[in-house]
Amino acid sequence: MAELTYRDAVARGIAQEMERDSNVVFLGEDVARAGGVFKATVGLVDRFGPLRVRDTPISEQAILGAAMGAAMTGLRPIAEIMFADFAAVCFDYIANEFPKLRYMTNGQLGCPLVVRTGNGGGARFGAQHSQSIENWTMMIPGLKVVAPSSPVDVVGLMAAAVRDDNPVIFHEHKSLYATKSEVPDGEIVDTLGTAKILRPGRDATILALALMVPRALAAAETLASEHGIDCEVIDVRSLVPLDTQTILNSVARTGRLFTVEENPRLCGWGAEIASIVADEAFWDLDGPIVRITTPHIPLPAADHLEDLALPSAPRIVERIARVMNGARR
Amino acid sequence: MTSKKDRDGETALKNDDISPDIRQELFRLQVEIRDCEKRANDLFFQNMIKGTSHLSLGQEAIAAGMAMAMQPGDKSFCTYRGHAHTLARGVPMEKVLGELMLRDNGLMRGKGGSMHLTSVEHGVMGSYAIIGAHLPIACGAAWRAQYLGQDDVSVCFFGDGTTNIGAFHEALNFAAIWKLPVVFVCENNLYMEYTLTSEITAVEHPAADRASAYGLERIVIDGNDADVVYRTAQAAFAKARSGGGPSMIECMTYRHSGHSRADPAKYRPPGELERWLEKDPIKIYRTRLAEFGVPEARIRAIEEESKRKVDEATEVCKASPPAPAELLTTDVYADGGWAWRN
Structure with a gap:
């Protein structure tokens, strides 16, 4: 190791x-x-x-x-x-x-x-x-x-x-x-089409991919310590094949779903997953599915602007806390 | 040239580098391609072929000459105008016509259609309908041969219109720097689709003049003479097999019909088609066979056999059912199915 x-x-x-x-x-x-x-x-x-x-x-x-x-x-x-x-x-x-x-x-x-x-x-x-x-x-x-x-x-x-x-x-x-x-040392062979639960939680499911994963994990810690919201964080890892069972099972436990996507808003991967969950787990949901994404814009070069565009841990915390505390969106 | 009858009554030829057997085979291939393409045209007008189709009428000498020079392991990469090249590698007519008619007996059981004829067992590694895409792909197949020390050649056919797309230029440079065993064959039939290539291209010979820019020999040949194509192909394939790298062969030819079934080719100036019909590859080759002493009866037998084969193939296809519904979702992924989720 x-x-x-x-x-x-x-x-x-x-x-x-x-x-x-x-x-x-x-x-x-x-x-x-x-x-x-x-x-x-x-x-x-x-x-x-x-x-x-x-x-x-x-x-x-x-x-x-x-x-x-x-x-x-x-x-x-x-x-x-x-x-x-x-x-x-x-x-x-x-x-x-x-x-x-x-x-x-x-x-x-x-x-x-x-x-x-x-x-x-x-x-x-x-x-x-x-x-x-x-x-x-x-x-x-x-x-x-x-x-x-x-x-x-x-x-x-x-x-x-x-x-x-x-x-x-x-x-x-x-x-x-x-x-x-x-x-770990030695040969490592993983499996395509498998998501990973990185942080178990009871109150809400957060799906994230790539750079959004460490941000979602950081946000989950803050949500737990400062807002008393216990989030399950799933690293989707593989968009195709998509591990819908891990996602659906998690939503069945938590009743809430958030996606954290770096892609611009329209047709981001979270939209497809939101559609699947709405189709197949609607009655498990206690509230609307919320997508946290980059806005539908080209990315700026300026550091402070790019930081505003990509979902950040504080933005994830703010959004999830607001929605979980009863706000409509 | 001189000739004499041998004891079997067949013609033996001297002072010639192409054997009588190969000559007759070159003729047979051209005639069969011609008859099969004409039948495809007829079946369109009977509404038995849907979609689109791009015929090689008038261009048969290139497919025949190239295929005759290939070894069994060599790989053909064709375009949407690829029926001729597929037939030339020995794929049965009924498999080709069946695919054009989108029947279950077709090469790909109707899943590909006219523009994507593929028969791996015959070395036909696909027909590509996005202009230029298959030149880099042929480079990749040639790279595999080079890497594994295999001696097959990848032969990539395309039209004059392909020479103005970026992938053409990327592929030529790639093939040249890696010295790949790939032979590029440009069928220059003068028209990209409906527009004269000479009007939209900076050089006179769109493939050969560009080849020079990548350090390749400038080769322009009469693509309507199967002997010329065959000899040029042999030299290029030998060079590729011996590690000499790629070649570009620009074959001058003419398509007798329009770009696709939708095109009546009204843009052609009066008299142009007639001039090229004088240079019809099959007419040229029929005369050639006679000059070399092949009896008229033998020539007729080849022609009649071809017509019989096309008729038989057509009947097989007409009797074949359409592709079954379960094929809709097969072979999207390597497990044979289409599942994208659990």
Whole structure:
């Protein structure tokens, strides 16, 4: 057991899988010699060589297209899209090619690959390098979508993603790269499609993803100590497959549901979950489902403005306390 | 060139690099593609094919010449105008027509349709309907061959219109820097869809002139002569197999019909189609076979056999049921189903 940063967990997860299976290859911009612009893949090229860990030109379509061609003929590629925002440059592969291949060919071909993205805000990069795009990928049938919040989940979910026979979009959060926690030694393999209850509670359920997870946990502590509200915090982790049972069971216990989403308001992942809970657990609810999200705006670069935009622990506390104390919204 | 009858009564050819068997096979493939495409056209007008369809009438020599030069393990990456390339790899007509007719006997049981013909067992790794998408994908398949030390070649077909989209340029650079065993084949039929490519492209030869910019040889050939295509393909495939890297082959050709079933091709200047019909690949090749001493009776037999095959395939498809309802939700995910939640 040792402390590991989220950043180093990325390299450890990839290395664990490359060590196990020589068909696992890794490509992206500045990922090999430079070790990645976020330094999340340092050392991989030295360990596995330049034929398995390959620097590419700034060609997002070629990166994802090549990953797909390799995946459908026997390799298990991991491709990096440096900033998640750049997914828009190569969205054809994410929306039209990877997820439809198996269906359109009636199962003749599959696309077992992982696309890593540097997702999310908080780094003062402005509107085109800060977006949370998990909902862009969640909406497409045929993809799997995960977004880990801790180093141990990075390692375990990376392993699960690489071993999965489907295209998996793996959203790493840029503002979590420097965070640290204990990670067990040895091989770690997690399961896609499983949410984790990080803090049990009786009064309300809070769902969060990636950077919103530590904020939701901090908010839950304050809500308990200052407002006497005992919140259960669930790290959703995997948007597709979605662990609805963990969520529905929690709502059955607490009777209240809050989502904390970094994505802009419209069509955020919480909207889909709110719809499922309203359909299937309406009579378990003691009050309205409330979504706490980034407002429906592009993200500003200025630090004080960006901090106002993204859900913060104090904002989560304020909103939940107000709603739980009887306010309509 | 000289020729003599051999003891079996077949024609043996001297001073020629293409054997009589291969010549007859090249002719057979072109004729069968032509007949199958014409049948597809007829079935549209009988309302037996829904959706859209993009025919290769007039472009058969490219599919035939390329496929004849391929080895069984080689991979074809086609476009929505991909019926010809699929048939050329030996996929049975009834599987192709069945998919066009969206019947259960089709290649993908009706789940893909005309624009996505795929037959992995024949090396047809899909037909791609988003312009340019499959050039990087073919690069990836070639990268796999290079990485695993396998000697198959990835062959990627596309039209002149593809040369102006970004993925084309990303793929060429990628293939060149990684020296990938991929062969890009541009079927330049002069029109992107309804617009002349020459009017919207900065260079005369949209694929070959760009290839030079990525350090590749500038190759422009007569795409209506199956012999020329076959020879050029052999050289490019040999280069790819021996580690020599990618090639770009621009094949000049002409589609006899419009872009898709919706297009009567009224934008063509008078006389243009007639001029190209003089250069019809099948007409050229029929004359070629006769020049090389293939008896008229043999040529006719190939033609009649083709018509019989198309008729038989059509009947099989007409008798096949539509795709069953349970296929709606199969193969979304690798477990065979579509579950996105528990």
